[in-house]
Structure formats: C-alpha cells, structure tokens
Amino acid sequence: MGKPGRRKPPLAAPKRARTGGGRARKSTRRTARKRSRNPVVRLLRAVLGAVWRLIWGIGWRTGVASLIITGLAVAYTYTTLPAYQTLMDGRARGSVTLLDRDGEVFAWRGHQFGGIVSADTVSPHLRDAVIATEDRRFHYHPGVDPIGIASAIRINLSEGRGPLSGNGGSTITQQTAKLLCFGEEYDEARWDSEADYVSYCRRSSLWRKVREAVFALAMEAKYTKEQILTIYLNRAYLGAGAYGVEAAAQRYFGKSAAGLDAAEAAMIAGLLTAPSTLAPTANLERSQNRASVVIGLMRRQGYLNAAEAEAALARPARLSEAAEQQAGGYFADWVMGSGPEFLTRDTTEDVVIRTTLDARIQRAAEEAMTNVFADKVREGSKAQAAIVVMSADGAVRAMVGGRDTTAIGAFNRAIMAKRQTGSAFKPFVYATALELGLDPGTVVVDEPYCLEIPGSGRWCPENYSRDYKGRVTLTQALTHSINIPAVKVAMRVGLDKVRRVADDFGIESDLADGPALALGASESTLLEMTGAYAGILNGGSSVTPFGMTDLRLMGEDTPLMNRESGIGERVIRESAARDLVYMMSRVVEAGTGQRARLPGREAAGKTGTTQAARDAWFLGFTADYVAGVWMGYDDNTPLTGVTGGGLPAEIWHETMARVHEGLPASPLPMQRPAPRDPPPEPLSRRRAPDPGGNPIENILRSLFGN
Structure with missing residues (x-):
C-alpha cells in the first residue's frame, strides 16, 4: 500500500505520446497509400531513380578512370621531361649580329638569343x-x-x-x-x-x-x-x-x-x-x-x-639609338646574301659580322635621298632611286636601295636592278683609248656618222643635242657627253678591248657586242658601276665591292673569315687612270655634271641617261669616296624631265656634301695636261661625209677627219 497523502504520477503524458506516435504512423501510411495509388508517379520515380543510379554509377567510375588515366599520362610525361637547364634555347636557327666599322651594332638577322x-x-x-x-x-x-x-x-x-x-x-x-x-x-x-x-x-x-x-x-x-x-x-x-x-x-x-x-x-x-x-x-x-x-x-x-x-x-x-634608326637595312641584307649561307641565312650558330658600314655616311645618304624626293620630286611620283658610297678599295660605306630608306628584306635596286648604263659607261671607252696611247688632247671629229652592222643593217648614232661639234678633244667629248666621238673611239681601239677593260674593272654583266656598247647599251647594277669607278680613282686597279671584314662565332676570338681590301689586278696604267680622272673632273666643272659640284673640293664623275630616259645615273668621286646614284621606275616607265645631270647629280651632291662635312679637302689624283694650242675650228658647218659614198672611205674619213 502506498503511503497516505502521496499521489501516484499521472499517466496522461505517456498516453498522449503513444497516441501521438500512432497518429504519425497512421499519417505516413496514408501518404504512402496515396502515392502508391498513382502509377504514373511510381513509374516516374522509378525511372528517375534508375537514371540517377546509372549516372552516378557511370560518373564516379568515369571520374576515377579519368583521374587514373590523367595520372598515368602525367606520370609518363614526367619521365620524359629533361633537366630544365636544357630547355632555355629552343631556336632552330642561330642569329647574326652586324657591327659597323666602329664596332657598334646596327642590325640583327635570324633568331636572336x-x-x-x-x-x-x-x-x-x-x-x-x-x-x-x-x-x-x-x-x-x-x-x-x-x-x-x-x-x-x-x-x-x-x-x-x-x-x-x-x-x-x-x-x-x-x-x-x-x-x-x-x-x-x-x-x-x-x-x-x-x-x-x-x-x-x-x-x-x-x-x-x-x-x-x-x-x-x-x-x-x-x-x-x-x-x-x-x-x-x-x-x-x-x-x-x-x-x-x-x-x-x-x-x-x-x-x-x-x-x-x-x-x-x-x-x-x-x-x-x-x-x-x-x-x-x-x-x-x-x-x-x-x-x-x-x-x-x-x-x-x-x-x-x-x-x-x-x-x-x-x-x-x-x-x-641603334633600334630607332633602323639604318642600313639594305646594306645588312646585302651582307647577309654575300656571305656563306651556312653562316648567314641558314646559320645554326650565333654569328657576329663586322662590316664596312659607316653609320655617319649611311645617315648622310638616307637624308640626301629623303630631302631631294621631298623637295624636288612631284607628289605621288613612283620614281625610285638608289645610292652606293664606297672607298677606293671597294669597302662599301653606305647603301640605300630605294626611297623607303628603312626597308628590310625589300627589293634592293642598288644590287638587284640591272639597268642600261647610258653615257655613264663612256669612261671605260676612254680608259681603253688612254691605255692604248691616246691622250686627253687627242682630236676626234664629231659629225654625222653611220655604220653597217652585220645582221642589223645601217646604224647612225646621234648626239643628245642633235647637233655636231666638229673637231673636239677626248676631254671635250667626255665633258659634254658627245655620243659620236665615243663610238668612233670605241671602233678605233676595238670593241673587244673596251669590253675587256670594262669587265676587268668589275662590270660582270653581259656587255653588248655591237658599237652601241660605247653608248651604254649594256645593263649593269649600281654596285658594279660604283665599284668600277672606284677602280679609276685608285689608280687603275680592279675592285671587288665588299661589306664584310670579319666573321666569327659569338664569343670566339678567332675569325672564321676576314677581308681588308677589295683591290685586285691592275687594269690600266696609273698614268692613264690619272688622265681619265682629269677628263672626268671636267664633266663636273664645266660639263653635264655641274650640279654635282662641291664648292671648295675637287670632284669628278659622269652622267648617264638611257634611251627614252628610262634610267638616269650619276657616278663620281672625290679623293676620299666614290658614290653612285641611279634613278628610274621599276617598270621602266620613262622619266619626265630627268637626266643624269639633273636629279641624280643633285642626290649625289647632297650625299657627298654631307659625307665630307668636317673632312679636309684633298686634291684628286689626276694629271692635268700641259697647255696646248686650242682645237681647230668646229666642223659643224663643213660638208659631212656622203653616206652614200664608199663605205670604207667614209669610215676612214670619220675616224681621222677629212
């Protein structure tokens, strides 16, 4: 029995709990019965569940497989990787660094590292x-x-x-x-x-x-x-x-x-x-x-x-400064092309080439080109020009291959364009004559003149001025670029000898066979012509233009190639060369090349204008440098109002004036002739040989006068 006054704990709460739990279980069973009574829902739930289980099953397996494959691939690649120090230089080709004559870098070629x-x-x-x-x-x-x-x-x-x-x-x-x-x-x-x-x-x-x-x-x-x-x-x-x-x-x-x-x-x-x-x-x-x-x-x-x-x-x-100037692009391209391919264009080594380029002279040539075209060539003109400057031994100091002076890898008109030389070829005619005993005062008759050319018929050269001067000296004929005396002299000394002298001076292009050779019918490049003129300046020895003086592997002290001069064999006697220099100096002082005159400094040269004015040249020299200028159109369109004594002579003057700034004036190596009697009265009013007369008599009279 329980103690009096003590009440038993109520049993209501447990009863509620049991009652509530029963209701929850009943509710869950009712919901399940409701769901189970809908077959579409049951089907959908089954399908989704199956899909999810499939995706999950495939997904985690695929993920694991991908991780394993990736890991294996990474592990394999890991084993193929070399030491990182071997991976620094991945170039397939080497580099070429070009230095000017003072040892300063002016251009790079190839893959630099x-x-x-x-x-x-x-x-x-x-x-x-x-x-x-x-x-x-x-x-x-x-x-x-x-x-x-x-x-x-x-x-x-x-x-x-x-x-x-x-x-x-x-x-x-x-x-x-x-x-x-x-x-x-x-x-x-x-x-x-x-x-x-x-x-x-x-x-x-x-x-x-x-x-x-x-x-x-x-x-x-x-x-x-x-x-x-x-x-x-x-x-x-x-x-x-x-x-x-x-x-x-x-x-x-x-x-x-x-x-x-x-x-x-x-x-x-x-x-x-x-x-x-x-x-x-x-x-x-x-x-x-x-x-x-x-x-x-x-x-x-x-x-x-x-x-x-x-x-x-x-x-x-x-x-x-070197990168900004972008100077010497044409020159650098030429040097790269003139060296051995396995050490220049396709080198697998890093090469350093020391060159003859003079950065100051290169700037002078580029500025001259730019200024003349800006001031004196009509806007929109497509005319082109090229400049080469070299020393008397053939060392090229500057090269501009076109109006775009900063171009790299472009068409280089100084070395790639073969053009007719016109009267710029005449010094080689007179060089041959002087070598064979004629002198600057030798007289030749300028008059109507015709020749029978085997296989071509009758050929009658004309002077640019369309008139005749009569009896003139060789000096006067060259000074005023008179055509007929040049042809007569070439025929007198022999075309084969003229051709050989020009070839020995370095004009390697094919030379014309007929008498038109004397008037520059042959083609040549500006570099060849400038090199040939350098041979005249240096006393009559041939010249091979060169731009590379030293080639060595980077970091090496011993050069693989070197060159100090381009002077070759003697072509004409020194006395003949000195006479020719004098004759060419008169071209600048009193003849067709007067626009090239350099005040206070002796200069010599020769103009050249081809048929229909498709090409205009001026080549000349001082005691210090030789320079050549060509002007024309790439497609051979005739120039308008341009001759060799015009814009080319002005470009030459502008170039050489800058080149010689600060240099003392030195006399040309020439032999001035002793005073002699004036030449006979011109024969322009005399009766010309009868073109229809005896051909042999006409030739003899034309060569030696009436």
Missing part, C-alpha cells in the same frame, strides 16, 4: 609584369587554372565566339608547354619549314588542350615555379627576331634584362600577346599603348604603387 637568364636575375619589374599580364594566379595553381578557364569561356561566349575560341585561359605553365611543343623537337624531315613547325605547335583543338594540360601538370610536378618561369622568359618570342627577354632587352633598349625599368619591362611583357604586331620597331606608339595597359595591371595587382605607376606612364619606354 641574348643568353640565358633566370627568373631571379632579370629585373623584378619584368618578372612582375609578365605574371600580372599573363597569369596573375601563377603561384597558386597546379599548372591549370580552372578559374581562368571558366573566365575565358565566359568571355568567349559573351563575345559570340566558341568556348575555346579567343581567350584560352592558359597559364604561364601551359604557354611554356606550347613553347616546348609538348616535347616534340623540330625535324627537317617531318616539316617543310620552321614556319610549318611553329604553326603546328600553335595549333588549337580540344585534344591539344588536353595534351597541353597534361604536359603542364607534369611540368609543375617536375620543376619549381621559378624554373618554369625561367624557361618561359628564355623561350618566348618577343618580335623583331628576338627570342627570350634578354634578346628583346638588347634589341629594343640596348641593355640587359636585369636593368629594365618599369616602363621598359611593361613594354616587353606587352609583346607576349602579339609580338610581331606590337614590336616597337614596327610601331612604337602601339607598343607604348599596350605597355600602359600592362602598367595598369601591375598597379591593380600591387606590383607598383600609385607613384611608380604614374612615373612609368609619364615616361614611356623609348627605343635605343
């Missing part, structure tokens, strides 16, 4: 600029950046492109993998050219993106971040033939990559997106604009503070 640098030895500004521009999460991803890929896909889709077109979201590691072409090296047997190989390496597709990702993951496993960045900095192409940041720094700024300031570093980093288009040597303003974008990225990512960014924007990078 400035030397190996590392990520921690280059300018910190350059390292930061590259990361800020190309891969701002470089230090935080495993080689592939999912965030970057998603962002790139979003941008591509928003701009109406395919998900893999345009922005690729590639990391620096992925870009390095592409630079390495996924380990495939250039093979001449597989690819037709290096360009085909590069195109293959840059090809984009889904499969190649997978290869790129695998290779990048393997690189991240094999190398450190600093090593990957080092490979990238050394292999990236940065325009103008420069591979690697060191070559680019030297090419554009004339300094090491370790010494770049923020503006210069930003410019180089900006080239990575489009190196050929953005190269500052191609368009400096465009390159500076891109650099300002890079500076903004560096500022937003904390690599530059506000003051540093403002200073970099206020003082944009400028090209070095």
Whole structure:
C-alpha cells in the first residue's frame, strides 16, 4: 500500500505520446497509400531513380578512370621531361649580329638569343609584369587554372565566339608547354619549314588542350615555379627576331634584362600577346599603348604603387639609338646574301659580322635621298632611286636601295636592278683609248656618222643635242657627253678591248657586242658601276665591292673569315687612270655634271641617261669616296624631265656634301695636261661625209677627219 497523502504520477503524458506516435504512423501510411495509388508517379520515380543510379554509377567510375588515366599520362610525361637547364634555347636557327666599322651594332638577322637568364636575375619589374599580364594566379595553381578557364569561356561566349575560341585561359605553365611543343623537337624531315613547325605547335583543338594540360601538370610536378618561369622568359618570342627577354632587352633598349625599368619591362611583357604586331620597331606608339595597359595591371595587382605607376606612364619606354634608326637595312641584307649561307641565312650558330658600314655616311645618304624626293620630286611620283658610297678599295660605306630608306628584306635596286648604263659607261671607252696611247688632247671629229652592222643593217648614232661639234678633244667629248666621238673611239681601239677593260674593272654583266656598247647599251647594277669607278680613282686597279671584314662565332676570338681590301689586278696604267680622272673632273666643272659640284673640293664623275630616259645615273668621286646614284621606275616607265645631270647629280651632291662635312679637302689624283694650242675650228658647218659614198672611205674619213 502506498503511503497516505502521496499521489501516484499521472499517466496522461505517456498516453498522449503513444497516441501521438500512432497518429504519425497512421499519417505516413496514408501518404504512402496515396502515392502508391498513382502509377504514373511510381513509374516516374522509378525511372528517375534508375537514371540517377546509372549516372552516378557511370560518373564516379568515369571520374576515377579519368583521374587514373590523367595520372598515368602525367606520370609518363614526367619521365620524359629533361633537366630544365636544357630547355632555355629552343631556336632552330642561330642569329647574326652586324657591327659597323666602329664596332657598334646596327642590325640583327635570324633568331636572336641574348643568353640565358633566370627568373631571379632579370629585373623584378619584368618578372612582375609578365605574371600580372599573363597569369596573375601563377603561384597558386597546379599548372591549370580552372578559374581562368571558366573566365575565358565566359568571355568567349559573351563575345559570340566558341568556348575555346579567343581567350584560352592558359597559364604561364601551359604557354611554356606550347613553347616546348609538348616535347616534340623540330625535324627537317617531318616539316617543310620552321614556319610549318611553329604553326603546328600553335595549333588549337580540344585534344591539344588536353595534351597541353597534361604536359603542364607534369611540368609543375617536375620543376619549381621559378624554373618554369625561367624557361618561359628564355623561350618566348618577343618580335623583331628576338627570342627570350634578354634578346628583346638588347634589341629594343640596348641593355640587359636585369636593368629594365618599369616602363621598359611593361613594354616587353606587352609583346607576349602579339609580338610581331606590337614590336616597337614596327610601331612604337602601339607598343607604348599596350605597355600602359600592362602598367595598369601591375598597379591593380600591387606590383607598383600609385607613384611608380604614374612615373612609368609619364615616361614611356623609348627605343635605343641603334633600334630607332633602323639604318642600313639594305646594306645588312646585302651582307647577309654575300656571305656563306651556312653562316648567314641558314646559320645554326650565333654569328657576329663586322662590316664596312659607316653609320655617319649611311645617315648622310638616307637624308640626301629623303630631302631631294621631298623637295624636288612631284607628289605621288613612283620614281625610285638608289645610292652606293664606297672607298677606293671597294669597302662599301653606305647603301640605300630605294626611297623607303628603312626597308628590310625589300627589293634592293642598288644590287638587284640591272639597268642600261647610258653615257655613264663612256669612261671605260676612254680608259681603253688612254691605255692604248691616246691622250686627253687627242682630236676626234664629231659629225654625222653611220655604220653597217652585220645582221642589223645601217646604224647612225646621234648626239643628245642633235647637233655636231666638229673637231673636239677626248676631254671635250667626255665633258659634254658627245655620243659620236665615243663610238668612233670605241671602233678605233676595238670593241673587244673596251669590253675587256670594262669587265676587268668589275662590270660582270653581259656587255653588248655591237658599237652601241660605247653608248651604254649594256645593263649593269649600281654596285658594279660604283665599284668600277672606284677602280679609276685608285689608280687603275680592279675592285671587288665588299661589306664584310670579319666573321666569327659569338664569343670566339678567332675569325672564321676576314677581308681588308677589295683591290685586285691592275687594269690600266696609273698614268692613264690619272688622265681619265682629269677628263672626268671636267664633266663636273664645266660639263653635264655641274650640279654635282662641291664648292671648295675637287670632284669628278659622269652622267648617264638611257634611251627614252628610262634610267638616269650619276657616278663620281672625290679623293676620299666614290658614290653612285641611279634613278628610274621599276617598270621602266620613262622619266619626265630627268637626266643624269639633273636629279641624280643633285642626290649625289647632297650625299657627298654631307659625307665630307668636317673632312679636309684633298686634291684628286689626276694629271692635268700641259697647255696646248686650242682645237681647230668646229666642223659643224663643213660638208659631212656622203653616206652614200664608199663605205670604207667614209669610215676612214670619220675616224681621222677629212
């Protein structure tokens, strides 16, 4: 029995609990019965459940299989990767660095590589600029950046492109993998050219993106971040033939990559997106604009503070003097073409060539060309011109192959254009005559003159002035460029001898067989003609124009090739050469070349104008330099109002006036003739030989007078 006054605990709560639980169970059973009574729902639930189980089953298995395959692929690729030090220089060809006569760099050819640098030895500004521009999460991803890929896909889709077109979201590691072409090296047997190989390496597709990702993951496993960045900095192409940041720094700024300031570093980093288009040597303003974008990225990512960014924007990078001038492009192309192919155009080594180029004289020639065309040639004219300046030993000091003085790889009219020489050929006629015993005072008759040319018929040369001077000396005939005396003299000494003298002086082009040879019917190049005139100046010895004085491998002290002079065998006696120099000096002083006169300095030369004025020449020399000028149209259109004594002589004058600035005046090496009686009265009013008379008598009378 319980104690009195003590109440038993109520039993209501447990009862409610049991009652409530029963109601919940009943409700669940009712809901289930309701669902089970709907067959469509049951079917749908069954199908969805089956699909989900299938997807899940396939998905996790596929994911695991993909991870295994990727892991195996990464592991295999890992085993194929060499030591990172061997991956710095990926060029298939070497480089050629050209130095002028003073040892200063004026041009580069081939694939430049400035030397190996590392990520921690280059300018910190350059390292930061590259990361800020190309891969701002470089230090935080495993080689592939999912965030970057998603962002790139979003941008591509928003701009109406395919998900893999345009922005690729590639990391620096992925870009390095592409630079390495996924380990495939250039093979001449597989690819037709290096360009085909590069195109293959840059090809984009889904499969190649997978290869790129695998290779990048393997690189991240094999190398450190600093090593990957080092490979990238050394292999990236940065325009103008420069591979690697060191070559680019030297090419554009004339300094090491370790010494770049923020503006210069930003410019180089900006080239990575489009190196050929953005190269500052191609368009400096465009390159500076891109650099300002890079500076903004560096500022937003904390690599530059506000003051540093403002200073970099206020003082944009400028090209070095050598890069800015872009001088000697035609000359550099000529030197590259004149050297052995395996050490110039197709070299696999880095080569340094010292040349004869004089930067001051090159600038003088370019300025003369530009000024004359700007001031004295009508706007819109397509006329072209070329200039060559050399020393008497054949050392070429300047070469301009066209009106575009900064062109590289263009048609070089100084060496490629073979054109008729006109009266510029006449000095070789008179050189032959002087060598055979005639002298500057020898008299020849200028009068109507005809010859019977076997196989061609009757040929009657005419003077440019369309009149006749009668009895003239050889000096007067050359001074005023009279045609008929030149033909008579050539016939008198023998065309074969004239041809041999011209050939020995260096005119290697095919020379005409007939008497028109004396009037410059043959074709030659400006370089050949200028070299032949150099032979006259140096006392009568042949000259081979040359531009290369020393060729050696970079870093080597012993040259593989060298040359100090282009003087060859003697062609005519020195006394004959001195007489000819005097005769040619009269051309400038009192004849057809007076526009070429240099006040206070002796000069000699010869004009030349071809039939229908398709070509106009002036070639001449002082005691110090020889220069040649050609002018004409590339398509042989006749010049309008231009002769050799006109614009070509003015271009020659403008060039040589600049060339000789600051040089003391030296006399020409010429023999002035002793005073003699004046020549007989001209025979222009005398009866000319009867063209219809005895041909032999007519020839004799024409050669030696009536």
